[in-house]
Amino acid sequence: MNGTLVTLKKELFSYCCSPVSYLIAVLFYLVRGFEVASIIAYFANYQIDQDLLPTSCHNLTSTQFMVILVPAILTMRCFAEERRTGSIETLMTAPVRDHGVVLGKWLAAVTFYALLWLPTVLLLWALTLSPFLDTDLAFGPVFASYLGMFLLSSMLMAFGCFASSLTDNLMLAAIVAVLFNLCLLFLPRLVRANLGVLAEQYYVAQLLDKFDVSTNFAQWFARGLIDTSQIWFFAGGTAFFLFLTVQSFGARRVA
């Protein structure tokens, strides 16, 4: 536990001091600012129910950027960088267990990712104040959306850690992670469209439903609906990829 905390602190500090992190934040908030402003104008012009505004704020290009690219970018250096620079030897001989190292690095990435997202809630809240929109927005779906985003990104970052543990090439780790994210987000829909009658079989449909995280996010979490079975899916997936990372990290030590 102590080893996890030490790794967490060290990694989080390095994230906070990295110029790449601030570059991501500036780009993300710039694009998101344009998008949210245009959505507000759209809602006012076309008389769309304002309770859908927070939900719509999750269906933006900036959100896809945060889901597809950012987890891969944040986690690509977790292990690959250590191996590239040779500091992995120090890490392996340090009095920290394998799962402590993996958990610490993953927790640091998740914490930094959450810190990147948190100001978007504050922005939504700020928009309700009198100088801006002077109205109350539905924060139930916001909570559910952030929960869904947190669960999804936790799983994606667990995979990112695993990809990083497989290679010493940062770009390769990032590309593998991005490909996985793209597959997870878009492949189930493609498979469903091309499976024909088989996709309508109850258990196949259930399986595709579970893996269709993009649709699940848009139709459940973003609308303020939490299906507890999806929490198990994300939690199980996260545990699975973290387990693989620990095994991969440990296997490297032996090899």
Place this chain on the structure above:
Amino acid sequence: MRLRALGMWTNLLLSSVLMLAVWVLLVWVGSRPALKTLIDLSPQQRATIDQVTVDLLKDLPRQSIEVEFHLFFEPMGPEPQDAFQQQRARIMARLRELTEVLLRQYVFHGGESVTVENHAPFGDIARYREAAQRFGVTQGDVVVVAVKQSGRPPRHRTLSLEGDLGVVEVPEMRQRPTALPTPQVPVLKDFKGEEALSSALKSLLVQGTPTVYFFSGNSGNTNQMTSVVPDGYAQLTRLLDSMGLQCREVDLRNGVPKDASVVVVPEPQRQFTEGQVRVLHDYVAHGGRLVLNYSWSGNSDWNIGAGELGKLFGFEVGSRPVYHLIPDAHTPGSTPGLDGNPGVGKLDLVMNPNHPVTLRLARGMQNLQFDAARELVWTDPAPAGVRREPLLTTGPWGWLATRDGQGFPSYTAPRSQSEFKSRMLGAAFEVDGTPAADGKKQDGIVVVFTGVFCNNVGVGINADLAANVFNWLCERRVLLDIRGSSYVARYLKVQQQQFDRVFWFLVLAVPAAFLAGGLFVFWRRRSS
């Protein structure tokens, strides 16, 4: 060394497969209907489907009923050129999306008994054509609800997204609430998806068409069933028709027809003859269902009592109108009771929270309003074999009005506190059945209301009560209380100045803050 590495990788592979199995098992266990929960944090909890629908869907597997929802959505065409059509296309897209989300919840609760099939015209053409022919679908953007029950022919009903599931307001009917330049476009005001789909589903599950007979022979207007004047009952007839009940007139001279599910006597103004009393009593004693709806009239000759029929079932109807004190918010310094205001005749009611007819209306705090009401009184003792239960009462400040000097009912409240009390206006009577020739016996039911509530004016407010009464009497308990989610749309009102502030805050201030933070960290690292 190589063998050891191979063993290690094999170990890794095996443990990964094992962990994958644990993940699958975890998800499978978590997806069991008994273990999964749906938490609704949506605004106004509009995504929550009614408990009646949930109960119905959860009951489907037990009854081996298969329900299919077939979606025939029109493909998105090229972007329309004018603002009206563009907005209509957006509304249709939203309705399609809302319907899909709603049906996902039906699947969530119905499990394997509920399937949803989206027929895309550009997908499997043969399958699309086969389904369209099977259900007789000739236009797009419709939902077909189909039900398969063992031993019964499959049934289906087709609903239109725009006409049945959505409520769309056209531009001429509304004010523009925003200061930004706004095109005159239609607005989606409400989504009645659950109400429409559940009603269709429930009516499909009920086989046969119950018949409601109206006996208007003792009423002032003998053509009440089709009368569209305010005190007619054409709207009620239409409501019952939409619920899958057929309405007919009856003349009690030849008894009650054998196919009668319910007999209604709306606002009788002449006392029942001995023969009519005998026919109605026999009908109820043999399991019949009777609705008696008395009212108060300015003509005292028309305010008949319950007479012999009342004695048989154990009730009497008063002759004076029931009024009720209501708070007068508009007249400062007025005496309690809205003295002099005919509003005291419009009665807000307290419902029995335990009776199936009023249970969910009471829990939903639904507003009901009775007019021209008289007091319903139970005679003591209750006749043998009759069980009585109140359905509706006034609040504790009900009073019986007297006539003023000109013979009109006085709206002035009594001065004595003892004259105020809760007055009963509706009750249900269950009557022990008489054995028929085959030895079987079925209990009869009489529902009595003593105020006007479901004529053409009242049915707009009391439609749910009327629907519940008839569904209960027709033993279609599954149809009780169809209520969609309450949807109150709210719109952003944004002035240009406000919008400018939002724009610069989001596009300039926030990214600049992060940029400044980054530069500060960079400078600190450089300087240290």
